Amino acid sequence: MTNIKDPYQDIRPYNDNEVPEALNRLILDDEFIQAIIQYRFPNCSKVVMWVLKPLLKVWLKTKWSNLKTVDDVQQHVANYMESTLKKTSDGITFSGLEHLDPSQSYLFVSNHRDIAMDPAVVNWGLHQRGLNTLRIAIGDNLLKKPCATELMKLNKSFIVKRSAKGPREMMKVLGQLSGYIKHSLETGNSIWIAQKEGRAKDGNDKTDPAILKMFHVEGRKRKLSFSDYVKELNIVPVSISYENDPCDVAKAKELHQIESSGSYEKGEFEDIESIVQGIIGQKGRVHVSFGEVIKQDFENPEALAIEIDRQIHTNYKLFPINFLAAGEENKAASEKAKIELESKLAQLPKAAHPILIGMYANPVLNQN
16 A cells, blocks of 8 residues: 655644654653653752652653543543633633534634633633534744644644745745645644734734735635635634733733833743743633634635634623723722732833733723
């Protein structure tokens, strides 16, 4: 039998038969084991680390021995998600899920506030309703460590090669990505992708038409107009609202530094720190709103971006802290929100206050 090369091999998530080996590689990855120990026991000595490493490896080998397929891993992640959300949120609610057809696959285009939690809470909503979990687009800038790549590919993530350079390489990368998204949808796998590259650190959710243009690369290959191809994709805008953003002060500091000095140098492990903070930090209430499937005619990416933005802005759930930041105190009427906002501002230089206030105010302004 001819061995046909998989055109998506280097970007796709792992298949069932690749799961046990990937888990084994993680157990053998010293950096991964060390990271877990440092996270659980931040002040442990080198001697304690030396003792704990083999014990943790044995424990993981036993704990993961029954994980044989992608679905097994997903169930494992679901259990973790449930306990994490109980500890770090005041409850998560969903709207619009009832309009999704379990027999269809969808391209969920979402606002982006948190690296790991955004696709996780969308997935959690689908899982709760008995729908298949989705494949998640993740930038290769977050995969600098082999263990990060293993973890993401085990959790149904596919790689967006942001580091591609030069027109020819970029076109090849975009073609592969666009083809993979369509291939996933055609094989019954829904997709999560952010509406633009990187998080909306200023709280202003805007779709980048370049992302939508990328979707159509495969459409052009199939000789389909932008309008016709978009209708085939089953695009659903998704709006994720966190009452409290655990990374808000860090985002405000970064934006303030860019404003005052013109640039910001990211630390080597800053993305990882943001991921951890986003997972373990307190989020208050969380709401995920699934919009309507886009079936209208849109002649170009710019027109489609306006419709995605309209749905994301309209469906964004506003909390008292949002109204307070936007100066609509009559709608906020919450002493707790005032205390929280003041506590955040106290961690920032005066000049950065408008940035943090804007972060929470922009969703209100986008609805007005």
